[in-house]
Amino acid sequence: MQARVVRYGDLVPCRNAFIDTRSPGSEAKENFTIIGPGVSENPEQHVHINEPHGFNIGAARQPPHCVNSQHSHLTAEVFVVQSGTWTFNFGEHGDDCRIGAGPGTLASIPTNLFRGFSNVGDDVGFLWVALGGDDPGRVLWAPYVFDMARDYGLALLDNGRLIDTVKGEAIPEGARLMPPTSPAQVAALATPPEAALRRCIVTPDGFANQPEGPLTGPGVDERLAIAPSAQINWPHGFTLSRAVFAAGAGADQDAATAPEVLFVHEGTLDMIWADGQISLAAGDTFTVPQGVARRYASSNGATVFIVRGA
Missing domain, CATH: 2.60.120.10 (Jelly Rolls)
Incomplete structure (x- = not known):
């Protein structure tokens, strides 16, 4: 990893x-x-x-x-x-x-x-x-x-x-x-x-007006900025969203079936899977391996941008 x-x-x-x-x-x-x-x-x-x-x-x-x-x-x-x-x-x-x-x-x-x-x-x-x-x-x-x-x-x-x-x-x-x-x-x-x-x-405040993304749940707010239903809706070959994690919040994800890349804008994010864990800090980029179920969690809060293959 x-x-x-x-x-x-x-x-x-x-x-x-x-x-x-x-x-x-x-x-x-x-x-x-x-x-x-x-x-x-x-x-x-x-x-x-x-x-x-x-x-x-x-x-x-x-x-x-x-x-x-x-x-x-x-x-x-x-x-x-x-x-x-x-x-x-x-x-x-x-x-x-x-x-x-x-x-x-x-x-x-x-x-x-x-x-x-x-x-x-x-x-x-x-x-x-x-x-x-x-x-x-x-x-x-x-x-x-x-x-x-x-x-x-x-x-x-x-x-x-x-x-x-x-x-x-x-x-x-x-x-x-x-x-x-x-x-x-x-x-x-x-x-x-x-x-x-x-x-x-899309300004930081403008994400609140965008549709929800798949990570949205208790303590996690993911908003799609580039997607067919979003403000920026023309074809890019990928979608792009912003996920905000409250301190102590997390979200489970099934195994990825398409490329997925995370960029940590603020805070820290942990990715946890069956065999281990990796921690990401502000400015880090991580490409998620396909076929791995995982959990994203943040102890102190995080803002993360996510690119997913279309």
Whole structure:
């Protein structure tokens, strides 16, 4: 079971995962691939758990005033704010719309839409991220990102591999560079109205308005945020919920028949099964083995986000 836990303190960062990692304001960000390959452009990115789940789990950690540049995804991208004060920035240059988010907020950003995110607070911030599919594909960068990358010695091949000329890496013979994003591609990624984007975000208080999840019972309140009956009801390839455990509360679960991943946002959670027990703390990620009946319990209370395969 220990091999199925990725502790927050054991996360291995990649500080040059993307083409924008030397651009001023973006150079201090850290990227993590927790489950699955993610969308990193650096072949040396460390993957903690390779087992296919039907979705990927990753994370980003950024110091104050650090920016993740504007890009678009082909599959679902869902953020859980673990810490920090953030804005999600929409449009080619990030100025079409900005929406703030603090700890405990969930945001599902639609596909084929330029988005970026900035830590606008005074402390280091951490975002836990779920991506759709075993292979979430590559990101499409806003045109300005290619210009800045070239100025700082980074190039992106058309197969998605990052080349760092400052470190002495050369573009392989016969390789082709990724062409900068064209005006036609930009035009196809129009930003929806702000009201539509706000429906993609569930604040901590907003979970009370969501439908109940399977763990709900005495002392446990699970609410579905991404599901056919929830506020965010379009297909993602997974569901995502938040479960709040009161101190001393617990819930039994039959053996899982689909992938299930837990992320502890606050407090501590124990998973107990016939042959043992494992304890999870804030920031830890755990992938539940299928075929194991279990009980979740918290002695001091916990808030946990749960991703289940569709």
